[in-house]
Structures are given as structure tokens and as C-alpha cells.
Amino acid sequence: MADKKSRRAVVIxxxxxxxxxxxxxxxxxxxxxxxxxxxxxxDSRGGGLVVQPDLLEAFRFAGIAHAPQLGVPSRDRQYLDASGKVLFRQRMPQAQTAWSVLYNTLKAGLPDGIVRAGxxxxxxxxxxxxxxxILSNGERVRADLLIAADGPHSTTRSLLLPDDFPDYAGYVAWRGLLPETAVDGAAAARxxxxxxxxxxxxxxxxxxxxPGEDGSTRPGERRWNWVWYRPLAAGAPLDAALTDRYGVRRTLSVPPGALSDESRARLRADAGEQLAPALAALVHATDAPFxxxxxxxxxxxxVFDRAVLLGDAAFVARPHTGAxxxxxxxxxxxxxxxxxxxDGSIDEALAxxxxVExxxxxxxxxxxxxxxxxxMGDLSLHTAR
Structure with a gap:
């Protein structure tokens, strides 16, 4: 039995x-x-995200220092129509950061050697x-607790619940990141x-x-993050979109630079037909949408005795929640x-x-x-190309 004063966790x-x-x-x-x-x-597969209070509390609790301005502040929330007209605008201050900023800040705050890659x-x-x-390199590591933090298609969860899989919701997120200066002044002003x-x-x-790739929040050095939710029927349409430019059928995502030429061209054409001019400009200026x-x-x-599911291994919440x-x-x-x-009971603490969680x-x-x-409404009424 492990010494209670030096408890150990293995995080997957x-x-x-x-x-x-x-x-x-x-x-x-x-x-x-x-x-x-x-x-x-x-990499920064997640793109942008909202700076929620729980993120700041986690840095505080762990004692990890971060930049005074972790994200880019926005003053208002606004809704445009397809012509570019502002339908609604309201003061709603918040800040947005990048996945890479959080990741790099956390990595910098942990000692070298904590994370074993590969x-x-x-x-x-x-x-x-x-x-x-029991690890893929042959090691066997004894611990008080095994924590699965290995995402929506968790290997750990597959060992615990082999018949459990996430369900496809019937639509996808087309995404893009591009330099702040990549769009013209009129679009940026809007x-x-x-x-x-x-x-x-x-x-x-x-x-x-x-923030920019280097974490900068200075005007001109930041990036635009955009997400376009659109229906895509399971089967052939989804398979075609998930087949990358090299002919490989991906499972969950197609990363930046790997979209097929056909998917990229169709995305740009649809943006020109359906989106406000400033928003279409973002899509058109994005070199590597994903x-x-x-x-x-x-x-x-x-909790499964001393194995625990955490984060997306436990619940996959749709990105609309921003959480x-x-x-x-x-x-x-x-x-x-x-x-x-x-000196407390681990099992009681886990229960x-x-x-609550x-x-x-x-x-x-x-x-x-x-x-x-x-x-999205009733997706059965819409047929994606």
C-alpha cells in the first residue's frame, strides 16, 4: 500500500x-x-475559447502564474444578417483566449519530465x-489513482466501458484561425x-x-478565430468531408492544412453565398480551415474503484456551451x-x-x-451537400 504521505496519481x-x-x-x-x-x-486544435472563471481559479489553485491579460477582451456581443446589417448589439464584456495559450502556460508551470510523450x-x-x-512502452506503474483525461474517445474509458461511444449530433464545426491583419479594414471595423x-x-x-501564436494580445498581432456550425448527414456526405487531401478518412476531425481541395472550395463558395461580407472575408482569407x-x-x-473519468472522457458537451x-x-x-x-480516505473522497461532478x-x-x-433546428429538414 502506498504511503499516505506521498500519494501518487497516473494521469492518462x-x-x-x-x-x-x-x-x-x-x-x-x-x-x-x-x-x-x-x-x-x-497543437492548437481547439482554436479559440472563452476565458471562464473556472480556468482562472484552476491556475490560482495550482499556483501557476499566467500573463496579466490571458485573453483578448471583447466589449459587445452582436448579431449580423446575411447582408452585414447589425440586427442586435449589446454590451457584454468578456475575454477570449487560445487553446495554445492555456496549454503553454500549464506546461511552463509544471516541472520538466512530468509529461511523458509517446x-x-x-x-x-x-x-x-x-x-x-500497464503502458505501451512496457512499464508498469503503481499508483493510488488512475485518472482518464484522454478525451472524447478515451482509451481508458474503452477499457472500463467497451460498448460506450460518443454519438454524432448530425452537424459539424468548420473552423479557422488567421492573422488579424489578413482581413481588410472594412471587415475588421465591423x-x-x-x-x-x-x-x-x-x-x-x-x-x-x-491571442497571436506567440500569445500576444497587442492589436495587429492577434488572430481571428471563427467557427461555422453546419449540418452534414451521416454516411457518404460526412465520409467525404472527413476524407483528407491525402485520401485518408479521418475519424473526428480534419486538421489545418489537410482538408481536401473540394471541401475547401465548397466551404468558400458557400461562405460567399450565405454569410455577411465581413464573415465571408474571414473564411476566404483563411489558408488552412479545419x-x-x-x-x-x-x-x-x-469513479470505477481507483480509476476516474475526467473532462471530455466523462462528458462530451457541445462547444456552444463555451465550457x-x-x-x-x-x-x-x-x-x-x-x-x-x-490521511483521508481516497475512496470516500472519490465518492x-x-x-457533485x-x-x-x-x-x-x-x-x-x-x-x-x-x-440547428430540425436537422431532418435540411440536406447538406
Whole structure:
């Protein structure tokens, strides 16, 4: 049995959820090892996101310093019609950041060697006192706790719940990132200082400014982030969109630079026909748009003895909630708060954590589905090309 004064956790997944978990548990004195199956540094696949209070609280709890201005502030929220006319504008201050800014800040705040890249979970075994992780490099690591923070298609969850998979929601997010200076002055003037939307029949585009690739929030050095939700029928249409320029059929997303020429050309043509001029200009100026499918998933429970599902491994909430990263951060901090007594029962702490966090996850999951229904309407009435 592990010494109660030096408890250890193995975290599977080195994205935001895994790093928030590692930072939070280290803050209460745990030893933590993070294993990430990707060999290289993770990229900014998530693009932009809203700076939620739970993100800031997670940095504070873990004692990780961050830039005074973590994101780009926006003053208003506005809605445009297809002609570019402002239908509605309201003062609603908030800030938007980039996935890469959060990731790089977390990595910089953790000691070297915490994250082991290129190592996947192969299996694990449990007994009454802990868990042993069996890794793809042949290592077997004994710990008090195994935490699955390995995303919507979690390897860990597949071992616990082999028949559970996320469900496709019937639509996708076409996305893009581009330099602030890549659009003309008229388009920029229409969009700057605002979180901008255009909604239509079964589609919605939103856009806002985020920090530049180097994290800069100075005007002229930032980036535009845009997301366009559009229906795409399962089967041949979805398969065609997910088949990249090299003929490889992707599962969940097509990364920047890998869209087929046909998909990219159709996206630009549709933008010119359906979007406000300033928004169409963003799509046309994006060199490497990318694609992500929208999915739903809810785990029946979060705690399986000493194995725990956290973040997107537990609940896949639709991105309309703006809370994916914040959900993982809140899960991690709440877990650490329950486990902070070095002499307390781990099993009791996990039961208390699950009782609250499962219901929090369900609320966000259901909220995302309701928002999706409001935005997309009855998808059976729309046929995507």
C-alpha cells in the first residue's frame, strides 16, 4: 500500500484536462505522472475559447502564474444578417483566449519530465489499495489513482466501458484561425471589439479575436478565430468531408492544412453565398480551415474503484456551451480539493467528488444539446451537400 504521505496519481492524457489535473494534484502534495500517446507537442486544435472563471481559479489553485491579460477582451456581443446589417448589439464584456495559450502556460508551470510523450495506456489492473497502469512502452506503474483525461474517445474509458461511444449530433464545426491583419479594414471595423454571430436556417457562424501564436494580445498581432456550425448527414456526405487531401478518412476531425481541395472550395463558395461580407472575408482569407464533428457523450458514472473519468472522457458537451476546457479545469480542482487531506480516505473522497461532478456534467451536457437544438433546428429538414 502506498504511503499516505506521498500519494501518487497516473494521469492518462496530456492535453488541458490532464495538465490541469496534474497541476491541481501537485498543489496538494501528490506525485503525478502524465502519459500522452502523441509523440510531438500537442497543437492548437481547439482554436479559440472563452476565458471562464473556472480556468482562472484552476491556475490560482495550482499556483501557476499566467500573463496579466490571458485573453483578448471583447466589449459587445452582436448579431449580423446575411447582408452585414447589425440586427442586435449589446454590451457584454468578456475575454477570449487560445487553446495554445492555456496549454503553454500549464506546461511552463509544471516541472520538466512530468509529461511523458509517446506513451499510451495499454491496460490496467486494480486491487483494494490502488491501481497498476500497464503502458505501451512496457512499464508498469503503481499508483493510488488512475485518472482518464484522454478525451472524447478515451482509451481508458474503452477499457472500463467497451460498448460506450460518443454519438454524432448530425452537424459539424468548420473552423479557422488567421492573422488579424489578413482581413481588410472594412471587415475588421465591423468585427473588432465584439463577439459576433450570424445565424440562419440550421447554421451559425461566430467569430472573435484571440491571442497571436506567440500569445500576444497587442492589436495587429492577434488572430481571428471563427467557427461555422453546419449540418452534414451521416454516411457518404460526412465520409467525404472527413476524407483528407491525402485520401485518408479521418475519424473526428480534419486538421489545418489537410482538408481536401473540394471541401475547401465548397466551404468558400458557400461562405460567399450565405454569410455577411465581413464573415465571408474571414473564411476566404483563411489558408488552412479545419473541421471537427459535433458529438454527445455522458458516462454512467465517473469513479470505477481507483480509476476516474475526467473532462471530455466523462462528458462530451457541445462547444456552444463555451465550457469544455473550463469543465475539465473545474473537475480537476474539485478532485484535488476532495483529496487534499493526506490521511483521508481516497475512496470516500472519490465518492463525494463523483456525487457533485456527475450532476454538474449532466447539466452541461443537457445544456449543450438544448443550445444545439435552438441553433440547428430540425436537422431532418435540411440536406447538406
Amino acid at each position: 492524457g496530456g492535453s488541458l484536462g490532464g495538465l490541469f489535473t496534474a497541476a491541481s494534484l501537485r498543489a496538494i502534495g501528490w506525485t503525478v505522472d502524465v502519459y500522452e500517446r502523441s509523440v510531438s507537442e500537442l 506513451v499510451a495506456l495499454s491496460d490496467f489492473v486494480q486491487d483494494g489499495d490502488g491501481v497498476e497502469a 468585427l473588432v471589439d465584439a463577439f459576433t454571430f450570424q445565424s440562419g436556417a440550421a447554421h451559425q457562424l461566430l467569430t472573435y479575436l484571440i 473541421l471537427q464533428i459535433i458529438q454527445d457523450y455522458r458516462a454512467p458514472k465517473l 469544455g476546457a473550463a469543465k475539465a479545469a473545474a473537475n480537476a480542482v474539485a478532485l484535488a480539493q476532495r483529496l487534499r487531506d493526506p 463525494q467528488w463523483e456525487a 456527475w450532476h454538474n456534467g449532466m447539466r452541461l451536457y443537457e445544456f449543450g444539446i438544448n443550445l444545439g437544438a435552438q441553433i
